[in-house]
Amino acid sequence: MTENKRRALITGASAGFGRAVALELAEQGWDLIITARGADRLEAVRTATGARAMAGDISDPAHRERLAEVVGSGGLDLVINNASALGPSPLPSLERYPLDELGAVLATNVIAPLAVIQAVLPAVRASDGIVVNISSDAAVGAYEGWGGYGASKAALDQLTAVLGAENPGLRIYSFDPGDMRTDMHQAAFPGEDISDRPEPRTVVPALMHLLESKLPSGRYVASELPVVS
Template structure:
C-alpha cells in the first residue's frame, strides 16, 4: 500500500522522449512516488523496472486496445492500493497525409490510440481519482489549435483532448484535469517528421522543423517533461480545464530554471 505522503501515478508513452523524462524526474527527484508505466514494449521499460523494483510496475500493450487501460488501473491499485494521477502522454502522428488522401479507417486508427485510448484510461481511473482528489494531465500539441498539412488526424485528436480536459473540469470537480502544450521537442517524433513524413507536409513546415533541429531550437524533453511531472503531483484545482503552454506564466512555479 502507498502511504499518504506519496503519489501513485500511471504514465502512458513512458519509454522515450517526454515520457521518459517524466518518469526519470519522478523517480530521481521525488523519491517517494510509485509509477505504473505503460508502453507498447516491455523491454523499453525494463531498465527502470529493474532499477526501481519497489516503485515501478510495467504494463506492455497498445492503448488502442481499451482493455489495456483497465488493466493498468487494476495493476496500480492491486500493487499500491490507490491512484493519485494519470499522465496521458502516448500518441501517434500517423497517418501523415492530406485529408483527401486518407481513409476513414486511417482516421479511426489514429483516434483509437490518441483519443479512445486516453478516454478509456481516464474512465477507468476516475473512481480512484475522485477518492484521492487526484489529477489527469494530458500531453497535447500546438497542432490542436493550428493546422499543418498532413496532420489532420493528429491535430484533431489533440483538440479532442483539450476539450476532454475542459469537460472533465465541469463534470469531475474533485479531479484536476489539465492539457499541456509541450512545444517543439527533440524527440523521435521530430526525427520522423524530418526524415519520414516530409513528403506529405508543406515545404514551409518541413523547413521550419529542419531549421529548428539544425539551429538548436528544439526543446529538451526534460523541459516540458519536468513541468508535466510536477503538475501530476501538485497541480492546483484552479488550473483545471485549461490548455496551457508548458512555459506559460500560470505554470511558473512548476518550471525548472535549470533547463
C-alpha cells in the first residue's frame, strides 16, 4: 500500500450495494477492507478488488475486534456500514413480530454499526475521514410489515445525527439509496418480480458525489443528489 492510497472499510460487501461500492472504490484505486457473512461471495469480491477480506457476522463482537485489528492505528478514510438484517420474511406486522428476531435486527442494524464506529473512530480521525451508515426510506415512512427494519434504520439515523454533532470535524452521513434489486429486497417481497427496481451499481454515483462533495454531516437520499460525471 502506498502512503497516499486511501483506505476504506465496507461491511456487507459480498453482494448488493456493498459489492457495487467495493468494485467502484477499487476501480478508483482505494485500498479496501471488506467483510460479510457469505464467505464464497466475499471471496469473489476480494478477487475482483484485491481487498483484504474477512468473512464473519458483524453482530459478533469477536469478529468486530478482528476487523479493528486489521484496520490498526493507521488512518482510515472511509467506513461504510452497509451490512443489514431484514428480519423475518414474509414481513410480519408489529402485532405478530417475534421479539427475539427484532433483537437480532437491532443487533445487526444499530448496535453493530455503532460498535464498528467506536472501534475505528481513532483511525477515521487520523485521516479526517468519512463515516457512511446505509439507511432506508423505511426509517422515515410507515410501511406495513416494515416496522422492525424501519425502526432499526430510524435508530441508526438518530445515532448518525448525534455522532455528527459530537464530531464536528468529521463527515458522518446517513445515506438512503432507495429501492434496489437486491437479495434483501427480494426477501421482503417473496415470490414477487422486483426486476423494475434499479441495480445497486446505478446508485453508486450518488454516493460518490456525497463522498467528494464536502457536504455537512446529515441524512442524504440518493435520488436527491447529483451524480459524479
